[in-house]
Amino acid sequence: xxxxEEAARLDRLEIQVENxxxxxxxxxxxxxKLKPRRSDKVLKHGLAILNDPKARSNLGGEEWTLYEQVAFxxxxxxxxxxxxxxxxxxxxxxxxxxxxAVLSKEFPGSxxxxxxxxxxxxxxxxxxxxxxxxxRLLEDNPLDQIIYKRKVAIAKAxxxxxxxxxxxxxxxxxFMSDHDAWRELAExxxxxxxxxxxxxxxxxxxxxxxxxxxxxxxxxxxxxxQLWFLLTAFIEQVLYTxxxxxxxxxxxxxYASATTLSGGKNTRxxxxxxxxxxxxxxxxxxxxxxxxxxxDLPSLAAEALLRDYKxxxxxxxxxxxxxxxxxxxxx
Amino acid sequence: xxxxxxxxxxxxAYVKLVLHALKHPSSAVNGLLLGRxxxxxxxxxxEVADAVPLxxxxxxxxxxxxxxxxxxxxxxxxxxxxxxxxxxxxxxxxDLELGNAAKKIGDHIFRYFPRAAVLLLDNxxxxxxxxxxxxxxxxxxxxxxxxxxxxxxxxxxxNQLTLKEPxxxxxxxxxxxSEKWQQIVDFDDHLDDISKDWLxxxxxx
Numbered sequence: 001x002x003x004x005e006e007a008a009r010l011d012r013l014e015i016q017v018e019n020x021x022x023x024x025x026x027x028x029x030x031x032x033k034l035k036p037r038r039s040d041k042v043l044k045h046g047l048a049i050l051n052d053p054k055a056r057s058n059l060g061g062e063e064w065t066l067y068e069q070v071a072f073x074x075x076x077x078x079x080x081x082x083x084x085x086x087x088x089x090x091x092x093x094x095x096x097x098x099x100x101a102v103l104s105k106e107f108p109g110s111x112x113x114x115x116x117x118x119x120x121x122x123x124x125x126x127x128x129x130x131x132x133x134x135x136r137l138l139e140d141n142p143l144d145q146i147i148y149k150r151k152v153a154i155a156k157a158x159x160x161x162x163x164x165x166x167x168x169x170x171x172x173x174x175f176m177s178d179h180d181a182w183r184e185l186a187e188x189x190x191x192x193x194x195x196x197x198x199x200x201x202x203x204x205x206x207x208x209x210x211x212x213x214x215x216x217x218x219x220x221x222x223x224x225x226q227l228w229f230l231l232t233a234f235i236e237q238v239l240y241t242x243x244x245x246x247x248x249x250x251x252x253x254x255y256a257s258a259t260t261l262s263g264g265k266n267t268r269x270x271x272x273x274x275x276x277x278x279x280x281x282x283x284x285x286x287x288x289x290x291x292x293x294x295x296d297l298p299s300l301a302a303e304a305l306l307r308d309y310k311x312x313x314x315x316x317x318x319x320x321x322x323x324x325x326x327x328x329x330x331x
Numbered sequence: 332x333x334x335x336x337x338x339x340x341x342x343x344a345y346v347k348l349v350l351h352a353l354k355h356p357s358s359a360v361n362g363l364l365l366g367r368x369x370x371x372x373x374x375x376x377x378e379v380a381d382a383v384p385l386x387x388x389x390x391x392x393x394x395x396x397x398x399x400x401x402x403x404x405x406x407x408x409x410x411x412x413x414x415x416x417x418x419x420x421x422x423x424x425x426d427l428e429l430g431n432a433a434k435k436i437g438d439h440i441f442r443y444f445p446r447a448a449v450l451l452l453d454n455x456x457x458x459x460x461x462x463x464x465x466x467x468x469x470x471x472x473x474x475x476x477x478x479x480x481x482x483x484x485x486x487x488x489x490n491q492l493t494l495k496e497p498x499x500x501x502x503x504x505x506x507x508x509s510e511k512w513q514q515i516v517d518f519d520d521h522l523d524d525i526s527k528d529w530l531x532x533x534x535x536x
Binding site: 076157159191193259267269275313316322326 | 395397398402426431432440523525532
């Protein structure tokens with residue numbers, strides 16, 4: 001996750017480079033470090049450097065990392081034919097550069113380049129060929145996480161979600177602390193409407209993340225905090241969709257904890273509390289008073305939302321007001 | 332029922348939904364279609380007047396959709412418009428199937444508006460638009476037939492879907508070249524920062 005300061009620096013650099021103010025290499029290094037998905041910019045500016053022999057030689061050993069970075073960007077932009085060379089001899093401009101071929105020449109037999117070759121095949125939709133490459137690489141490197149993930153990616157790209165789920169589960173049996181993988185699995189389960197299984201994945205994340213978040217709470221790094229209550233926000237969204245009183249009550253609890261952790265600022269959590277309360281009162285209509293839930297929480301959440309909208313989105317305040325009135329959460 | 336109904340999509344709605352999809356190329360996007368029913372004698376036409384982009388991630392989850400439906404319906408009631416359909420763009424480039432999440436949302440809207448339209452973005456046609464070669468609308472139209480399933484129209488040669496303004500694709504292409512999609516705001520964006528307006532006022536100024 002990217003910290004707010006670094007994200008701002010990245011945006012500033014991007015604007016600077018886009019407007020011809022230089023700093024392309026600094027920008028590319030920052031993108032490489034922070035990993036936001038800006039493939040079209042990386043491709044544009046990376047190729048510009050690689051095309052310029054003087055700039056390229058200035059990079060020294062870093063040149064190879066740039067080839068790799070540009071190759072990834074090209075795959076993402078679906079311009080995999082950028083990766084086909086017609087000539088490496090200068091001074092022909094490198095509109096088409098075989099980043100992958102250049103790298104395999106420089107680092108023959110390398111696992112890292114081998115993975116790139118696999119990804120090039122993936123980008124060309126040659127799934128069977130890509131799988132062959134990865135199978136070969138896995139023989140010599142049986143514990144390579146990236147290759148396992150590429151196999152999942154291939155399954156997903158072909159629309160084989162059940163296969164992707166299978167692979168991911170096998171992967172997580174070995175690498176059970178990989179948070180990104182748990183998150184990916186949860187998202188696939190949601191798209192398959194397997195909400196119980198998705199909830200399980202999010203629970204795993206909540207179990208393993210708390211220490212990290214507690215540390216970061218002390219220093220209030222915005223991104224980590226966001227990750228923490230983003231995770232809690234997902235659990236109750238999944239529970240809400242599953243419906244049923246039990247789940248609604250649990251969902252409301254998690255929305256509440258997300259609200260506490262975010263200092264009352266997470267809009268989704270606040271809305272979640274309101275929606276849950278409205279749904280719960282519908283479901284418990286006609287039950288005796290003792291069975292009904294009573295708490296200040298829903299009206300507090302409503303108040304918090306109204307306050308926030310008044311300051312930051314006044315044009316939408318009437319809509320919010322009438323919605324909350326209909327839910328009987330405000331008067 | 333829906334079989335003899337025509338669907339006319341306005342430029343505003345069409346451009347908004349395509350721009351929304353272009354802003355988030357690596358995930359699924361969806362949104363609501365607003366409009367009204369026009370009856371001229373025996374022909375019924377659903378005029379899709381506007382679109383509100385909803386989300387670009389985690390589409391299978393309900394709460395945001397419910398909030399959006401409530402607030403959007405309320406806002407557009409004043410303009411005499413109601414929710415008449417839903418649009419969806421799949422995550423994968425060559426996936427032209429209407430997924431379960433989309434069908435579920437479509438079913439929900441159908442309950443209130445039996446002539447509900449589901450527009451599925453056709454990524455192949457969209458790619459052609461990027462290079463300025465397309466003439467058809469870059470969407471497929473689905474309606475619910477008597478067997479309660481969503482059927483794609485137009486496969487039997489009939490043309491139930493039209494773009495209201497014939498210049499819509501040209502205008503769209505202009506916006507694509509100027510990367511206008513960067514300015515589109517959806518309901519998801521609003522929930523992350525409520526100062527962002529899902530009505531996208533001033534987008535086309």
